[in-house]
Amino acid sequence: xxxxxxxxxxLGAHGSMAAPDSNQPLHDLAAAIAIKDIxxxxxxxxxxxxxxxxxFMRLFQDKQVENVVIVPAMTSVGYYLQKVIPKRLAENPQHxxxxxxxxPVIGMHEKIASLILNRVGHMLKNKALETDDTTIALxxxxxxxxxxxxxxxxxxxxxLKDLRPELNYEIAFLDQDPEADAVxxxxxTRHTIxxxxxxxxxxxxxxDIPEAFGLxxxxxxxxxxVATTADGDVCICDLxxxxxxxxxxxxxxxxxSALEQNKPVSLPELISSN
Numbered sequence: 601x602x603x604x605x606x607x608x609x610x611l612g613a614h615g616s617m618a619a620p621d622s623n624q625p626l627h628d629l630a631a632a633i634a635i636k637d638i639x640x641x642x643x644x645x646x647x648x649x650x651x652x653x654x655x656f657m658r659l660f661q662d663k664q665v666e667n668v669v670i671v672p673a674m675t676s677v678g679y680y681l682q683k684v685i686p687k688r689l690a691e692n693p694q695h696x697x698x699x700x701x702x703x704p705v706i707g708m709h710e711k712i713a714s715l716i717l718n719r720v721g722h723m724l725k726n727k728a729l730e731t732d733d734t735t736i737a738l739x740x741x742x743x744x745x746x747x748x749x750x751x752x753x754x755x756x757x758x759x760l761k762d763l764r765p766e767l768n769y770e771i772a773f774l775d776q777d778p779e780a781d782a783v784x785x786x787x788x789t790r791h792t793i794x795x796x797x798x799x800x801x802x803x804x805x806x807x808d809i810p811e812a813f814g815l816x817x818x819x820x821x822x823x824x825x826v827a828t829t830a831d832g833d834v835c836i837c838d839l840x841x842x843x844x845x846x847x848x849x850x851x852x853x854x855x856x857s858a859l860e861q862n863k864p865v866s867l868p869e870l871i872s873s874n
């Protein structure tokens with residue numbers, strides 16, 4: 601594979617200060633990309649966490665970096681991608697030294713649906729679950745503050761249906777209707793496979809979703825998170841999509857595509873407070 605040793609790859613993520621463990625998978629993902637030795641450096645940069653989105657460029661000042669490509673480790677195009685990230689990038693004192701590129705969000709990559717269904721297929725087989733008695737529950741974050749936030753989740757649902765129309769699907773959200781607990785209570789099949797359309801582990805995947813679906817919950821939860829009733833009904837919550845092993849290759853593919861298109865972004869001019 602071609603090398604881009606004059607380029608830094610940045611995984612742009614929301615992150616969390618309240619649950620810093622949710623940031624660790626992004627560091628793990630960066631390490632999985634870095635070991636392939638394609639870019640000069642690879643690091644996450646967080647809106648909430650370290651390295652911070654507004655000062656990460658100092659980390660590679662001693663490297664021969666000319667280009668910086670940001671791959672948003674997000675699932676939708678919304679306020680954070682369109683407004684917050686460009687502003688925070690502009691707060692880097694060194695940003696004018698580099699050509700900056702922002703790729704599409706990784707959660708909307710065209711291969712995500714097939715990756716999900718491959719994992720669903722393995723879970724159906726491993727647990728000997730009947731497809732006509734199993735519901736695939738796709739859980740997005742969503743928000744009542746931005747109607748565009750849910751569009752990528754609905755688009756992904758349609759892709760899943762197009763690829764495997766014989767499966768039963770439900771869609772739910774953490775911060776808008778239909779909410780996860782209401783959908784969980786309405787599922788009538790014996791078995792459920794929960795697919796978190798989220799990037800990282802954290803309270804949403806270790807507490808909110810498990811509690812909605814009657815699964816073990818807490819910071820120590822491991823994936824797949826499985827519960828089986830006395831009657832043999834099975835509920836499985838899989839990894840959030842951003843923790844799939846294949847995501848590293850998708851990030852590389854997405855970053856290279858953005859670089860090859862050679863369309864640097866222009867950041868907003870910051871207004872001085874003086």
